Amino acid sequence: MGNYLHSLRRRRRKQLSRTYTHHKGGDQRIAVIGLGRFGSSLAIELMRRGWDVLGIDEDSRLVQKVSDELTHSAVADCTDMEVLQQLGVHEFSSTVVGIGTDIEASILVASNLLEAGVPNIWAKAISRQHGQILERLGVHHVVLPEHEMGERVAHLVTGRMLDFIEFDDDYALVKTVAPDVATGVPLGASAVRSKHGVTVVGIKRAGQDFTYATADTIVEKGDVIIVTGKTRAVEAFAELQ
Numbered sequence: 001m002g003n004y005l006h007s008l009r010r011r012r013r014k015q016l017s018r019t020y021t022h023h024k025g026g027d028q029r030i031a032v033i034g035l036g037r038f039g040s041s042l043a044i045e046l047m048r049r050g051w052d053v054l055g056i057d058e059d060s061r062l063v064q065k066v067s068d069e070l071t072h073s074a075v076a077d078c079t080d081m082e083v084l085q086q087l088g089v090h091e092f093s094s095t096v097v098g099i100g101t102d103i104e105a106s107i108l109v110a111s112n113l114l115e116a117g118v119p120n121i122w123a124k125a126i127s128r129q130h131g132q133i134l135e136r137l138g139v140h141h142v143v144l145p146e147h148e149m150g151e152r153v154a155h156l157v158t159g160r161m162l163d164f165i166e167f168d169d170d171y172a173l174v175k176t177v178a179p180d181v182a183t184g185v186p187l188g189a190s191a192v193r194s195k196h197g198v199t200v201v202g203i204k205r206a207g208q209d210f211t212y213a214t215a216d217t218i219v220e221k222g223d224v225i226i227v228t229g230k231t232r233a234v235e236a237f238a239e240l241q
Contacts, residue, residue, distance in 0.1 A: 030094045033078050035062040039098025044069050079108040090116035097123040103130050110139050161238045172231040178223045179240035188215030197233035202226035
């Protein structure tokens, strides 16, 4: 591993002149541990958004695939606390544990990051049980990408929704074609909120961009709208004709 750490340090020195100077509003460094499909796509997207990314994986092939696209990369076993410290991960304000099928490694890495005092830890879970363990450890943010995507696609396949995002506390945001009950009159007079328990927050007319919806907005047949509210309420509203 020494060669990889040496390479990492060399790349850090080489890039020192550009590191962080373009960022505003705080530290935008992040370490992504686990460079499978989830971790690599996340790391590359973070780079695209201007973050400084350290990508780490035990598999040299995975590291090689993304090394030219990330600020720093290393082949290393982050279940070893000493390795984390050598890589400087404990100095990062944010870290993502993207390890997938190896639940034991995921838990060990998360434990090391918590012990090192990393203040903002995101971790991928492959099951609800895995997620519960991570939460009990104290991981700040746990995501279940496969499960959440499955729920989202199920809503799109079985209904009239064009897009669906569910948040905590049984609250959701839906993109759908406007049903007749919301068309022809100003939204304030349509009683959509009082009758159906939802709020129309955005509207898109054919050939135009999305814009904010107000009480004076008149929705026309065929318009696409963005609706928010309790999950069951927005599901029912999206099914109206």
